[in-house]
Amino acid sequence: MANINKNIDIIKPISLILKKIKPSYLYIILLLPLLALIIELMSGGLGVDPMRKIERELGDTGLNLLIFTLALTPITKLTSFNLIRYKRVFGLMSFFYITLHFLTWLLLDMQLRWDEIIISLTKKPFIVFGMVSLVLLVPLAITSNNYSIRKLNNYWKRLHFLVYPAVIIGGLHYLLMAKTIQFDAVKTLIIILLLITLKFFKLKKIKWL
Numbered sequence: 001m002a003n004i005n006k007n008i009d010i011i012k013p014i015s016l017i018l019k020k021i022k023p024s025y026l027y028i029i030l031l032l033p034l035l036a037l038i039i040e041l042m043s044g045g046l047g048v049d050p051m052r053k054i055e056r057e058l059g060d061t062g063l064n065l066l067i068f069t070l071a072l073t074p075i076t077k078l079t080s081f082n083l084i085r086y087k088r089v090f091g092l093m094s095f096f097y098i099t100l101h102f103l104t105w106l107l108l109d110m111q112l113r114w115d116e117i118i119i120s121l122t123k124k125p126f127i128v129f130g131m132v133s134l135v136l137l138v139p140l141a142i143t144s145n146n147y148s149i150r151k152l153n154n155y156w157k158r159l160h161f162l163v164y165p166a167v168i169i170g171g172l173h174y175l176l177m178a179k180t181i182q183f184d185a186v187k188t189l190i191i192i193l194l195l196i197t198l199k200f201f202k203l204k205k206i207k208w209l
């Protein structure tokens with residue numbers, strides 16, 4: 001009982017803080033991982049292969065933000081926090097990091113060597129998965145604005161279902177990247193599948209949340 005009261009005590013301040021954080025502020029906050037990466041690069045803290053580290057960090061951040069985007073609806077349904085208004089920011093910032101991740105691969109890793117790019121596409125299935133995921137995310141990013149919501153009407157919701165195959169394929173891209181099974185990639189894919197499964201359940205608010 002005491003525990004529940006303690007939780008209730010922290011709900012109000014969290015709600016108040018969230019009310020003060022406008023979605024536009026989040027764009028700045030979500031640029032911090034990029035800033036941290038730039039500072040690490042300048043200070044020589046990215047190890048012996050900085051390009052690889054940048055590529056991986058950007059991929060990680062992009063996928064994590066995409067997963068957060070999926071998590072906002074169930075969290076809003078289960079708690080008294082309204083996080084839906086942050087969905088667009090998380091989605092767009094995820095796309096921003098994934099695009100930088102792709103550009104790092106294309107410009108720094110491959111250095112626009114098209115023969116190597118073709119070899120990667122034919123010999124490394126995880127690259128194909130990454131490309132498919134990115135392609136699915138493009139129409140979502142382009143239509144994440146009020147004008148498109150108005151213009152596309154019912155079709156908008158259907159179009160935005162693409163986020164589910166996109167995130168699953170992104171998770172598979174991560175899983176298939178290494179020759180051996182990586183715990184982090186398996187964990188990420190399980191979280192993705194759990195969040196998608198939640199869509200099929202009618203979620204009720206948890207009383208003390």
Ligand code: HEM
Pocket residue numbers: 052055056057059060062063066098101102105109127129130131132133134166167170171173174177
């Ligand atoms: C054209 C699309 C893409 C290309 C060419 C690409 C390429 C790559 C490459 C080369 C790596 C590093 C592999 C290594 O170090 O051996 C990587 C890792 C990764 N990518 Fe992508 N990627 C693409 C799209 C995506 C997308 C759409 C997502 C997320 C939805 C994503 C998430 C990740 C993650 C999480 C990692 C692993 C980072 C880590 O090791 O911690 N990538 N990708």
